[in-house]
């Protein structure tokens with residue numbers, strides 16, 4: 001093991017600010033699925049039992065001797081006590097309905113996935129006119145059977161849970177990076193319209209889509225800042241997947257994704273919030289644009305489909321990178337493969353600072369414990385020869 | 387290149403629709419309209435391969451193609467039938483609900499001339515087998531995006547074997563994390579993580595199983 005001269009918090013902050021650290025910090029993106037399975041609970045049980053689920057994550061943390069940060073502190077939602085937040089949650093950030101979130105879903109059920117268009121083209125004008133919050137309030141009954149007071153009470157409870165998850169980690173000396181989660185307008189619309197319908201909207205009615213995004217973005221920013229304030233964790237996860245070069249040519253990115261991404265990140269930075277840019281899928285061609293974002297206050301969190309080595313070349317001296325142990329390596333690789341890959345990341349991406357070793361997206365439910373432990377251990381024991 | 391093929395290749399939806407109408411009104415054989423649309427889709431596939439086009443252009447052209455077919459297909463009934471390249475069964479395997487890639491590849495396959503039986507998501511081995519038996523399709527395409535899906539793929543291949551169909555059915559697996567190693571592990575004949583490449587492989591299968 002490397003002799004440590006910094007606390008986890010100092011180490012992670014150094015990585016974000018591109019300052020020297022005693023060793024590369026390690027912070028997996030951990031939800032409750034892998035810990036539940038490891039503890040012999042069903043995933044559904046872990047998801048629907050907040051205390052036990054959180055405890056399962058804490059147990060894994062202790063078993064591997066700890067890591068440096070929680071990117072997200074747990075799995076509650078950080079929401080503002082507003083009807084619009086409840087409506088957004090019940091539309092599902094990524095298409096899930098979480099247990100207990102809707103009267104129709106029982107407390108014990110698995111998260112249910114619904115691939116349907118939760119927004120239609122006809123809704124666009126209403127969003128343009130009333131903004132996201134206004135639209136959500138006017139259309140509440142379409143998305144949830146709960147009355148307004150109950151939605152607000154539920155949102156408050158989620159946020160309290162979120163804050164308590166953060167406190168649980170803070171007591172262990174582990175910072176949580178994101179106090180709220182938000183999608184870019186493109187991601188927001190794509191997931192709620194469906195990939196195909198939204199792609200056709202971009203093709204057929206680009207000006208209208210742009211107007212919708214303009215109407216959405218301020219509400220998204222305001223609510224996110226408010227949610228982070230309520231949870232007391234000074235950071236935001238910006239969820240990005242659909243806007244990158246895997247899906248769209250740069251001309252789409254330049255008009256419909258980047259300006260909004262920039263506006264959001266700048267607004268968060270102005271409030272002193274860091275942004276973890278959660279990049280699912282391949283964004284390699286989009287990386288140069290990230291140099292136009294505020295420096296030393298964002299993390300480009302990559303999922304193993306973006307070329308992380310290229311990212312290092314491009315973002316060096318500007319932005320911290322986190323990632324990108326492939327899910328398949330955690331699930332079907334060997335500890336030797338894992339060690340070799342982590343060492344390579346530490347050598348190349350960790351060179352000169354600005355790197356947090358992490359999983360590419362979440363640790364998969366069927367990850368092997370030995371592999372996971374190897375990832376954590378490698379960060380703590382491997383000092384590159386420089 | 388015909389005007390219609392060009393309109394599709396250029397993703398010009400209104401023009402493509404107008405041309406289809408015009409041709410129908412002029413009494414052009416519906417089948418040759420279908421062929422022109424396919425030609426357009428081929429060009430899109432080529433541009434995607436050359437990295438001139440992205441996934442979004444595959445999606446848009448696929449939708450334009452579907453719209454054109456919605457108009458032309460009813461006219462094919464009774465008249466000269468479009469000859470399908472081959473029947474094919476498609477689905478996302480048991481335990482996996484990712485459908486976006488499967489749907490896109492399904493559209494591309496249809497556009498290429500396959501008669502696709504898309505079973506949907508979370509499909510058990512026995513359901514794949516039943517559909518193969520029912521349709522006599524000589525190609526099976528399985529989609530999977532999760533590592534546990536490799537087991538479901540393997541089980542499905544085994545079920546096809548047990549049904550005595552393995553030598554009659556070509557099997558391809560696809561999805562973002564599918565590699566050569568995965569293809570071998572599950573016992574498939576081919577693998578891909580790229581839609582248009584998958585279509586090319588299926589075309590080859592169609593020739594081999596004719």
Ligand code: B12
Nearest residue numbers: 327361482483484485487527529532533560561562581584
């Ligand atoms: C969108 C997405 C989701 C959506 C799915 C929405 C939907 N309706 O499909 C939601 C949010 C529901 C979801 C859920 C989950 N997901 Co998910 N998801 C993704 C994501 C970000 C993109 C997948 C996608 O749509 N790609 C776009 C399409 C167009 O690409 P494609 O599928 O590769 O398809 C192309 C080719 O592969 C090919 N193709 C595809 N199929 C076939 C079939 C044939 C026959 C042929 C010829 C070709 C072919 O053609 C397509 C066009 O080129 C990936 C990340 C990634 N980098 O892939 C994770 C990912 C696949 N998900 C993952 C996980 C873990 C999950 C969850 C378990 C929860 C979680 N922690 O996120 C659940 C599982 C639910 C379940 N039981 O299936 C992991 C899988 C890890 C692993 N190795 O097991 C990934 C890799 C993310 C990660 N790194 O953690 N997910």
